[in-house]
Amino acid sequence: MRVAVIVFPGSNADVDMFQAVEDVMNVQVDYIWHSANDLSGYDVILLPGGFSYGDYLRCGAVARFSPIMEQVTKAAEEGKLVMGICNGFQILTEAGLLPGALLRNRSLKFRCKLTALRVENNETAFTRDYQAGEVIQIPIAHGEGNYYCDEETLAKLKANNQIVFRYNGENPNGSLEDIAAICNEKGNVLGMMPHPERAVHEWMSSADGRRMFTSILRTWEERNSVKANA
Numbered sequence: 001m002r003v004a005v006i007v008f009p010g011s012n013a014d015v016d017m018f019q020a021v022e023d024v025m026n027v028q029v030d031y032i033w034h035s036a037n038d039l040s041g042y043d044v045i046l047l048p049g050g051f052s053y054g055d056y057l058r059c060g061a062v063a064r065f066s067p068i069m070e071q072v073t074k075a076a077e078e079g080k081l082v083m084g085i086c087n088g089f090q091i092l093t094e095a096g097l098l099p100g101a102l103l104r105n106r107s108l109k110f111r112c113k114l115t116a117l118r119v120e121n122n123e124t125a126f127t128r129d130y131q132a133g134e135v136i137q138i139p140i141a142h143g144e145g146n147y148y149c150d151e152e153t154l155a156k157l158k159a160n161n162q163i164v165f166r167y168n169g170e171n172p173n174g175s176l177e178d179i180a181a182i183c184n185e186k187g188n189v190l191g192m193m194p195h196p197e198r199a200v201h202e203w204m205s206s207a208d209g210r211r212m213f214t215s216i217l218r219t220w221e222e223r224n225s226v227k228a229n230a
């Protein structure tokens with residue numbers, strides 16, 4: 001299994017993501033610069049947090065035109081697992097791979113703290129190692145994490161069980177219905193504002209993010225053994 005961590009000009013959580021993959025999944029992981037145009041050798045594509053292109057225009061609005069995004073779209077269409085964290089989530093919505101948008105935090109302040117999340121959907125490739133309804137601790141660090149979508153989109157998200165995590169208790173950014181993470185209809189693309197890669201060891205205040213990486217690994221192993229046995 002090979003994992004790609006996409007690096008945009010201004011990414012800053014790429015190293016954390018790389019390290020989390022190495023520590024928890026123990027698989028091959030490479031940094032891929034945003035101007036690359038081939039992801040065919042990768043099984044899992046991770047878009048890390050940061051301030052791509054200085055957050056100019058809107059967070060992610062410029063990065064979504066990076067050459068690599070055509071390959072990320074192709075990978076998503078092929079059913080590969082694609083996960084965007086924080087700025088990665090913003091880029092995925094800007095690219096149209098996930099519905100809705102991330103607006104300025106309602107407080108208009110950058111928020112950096114540990115948040116409580118409730119697991120709404122533990123049947124995704126990214127969350128299967130959690131219990132439904134479980135409350136976990138994952139840190140946030142963003143100024144534009146206020147998830148918004150129109151009513152029709154929200155109804156669809158609910159009908160398809162695409163809301164994956166909600167903030168539990170305090171909503172740190174004003175997001176619609178406390179949404180912290182969503183996936184696409186097929187369930188192979190996930191975006192979330194909190195940073196699971198910054199919660200993979202007890203010394204980080206929480207190790208609750210580990211199970212996102214173990215979930216991805218288990219999903220891939222199962223898919224692969226199905227292929228091998230076919």
Ligand SMILES: NC(=O)CC[C@H](N)C(=O)O
Pocket residue numbers: 013048049050051052055059085086087088141142143144145
């Ligand atoms: N940590 C991040 O990825 C930050 C995302 C974005 N730059 C924001 O402030 O909302």
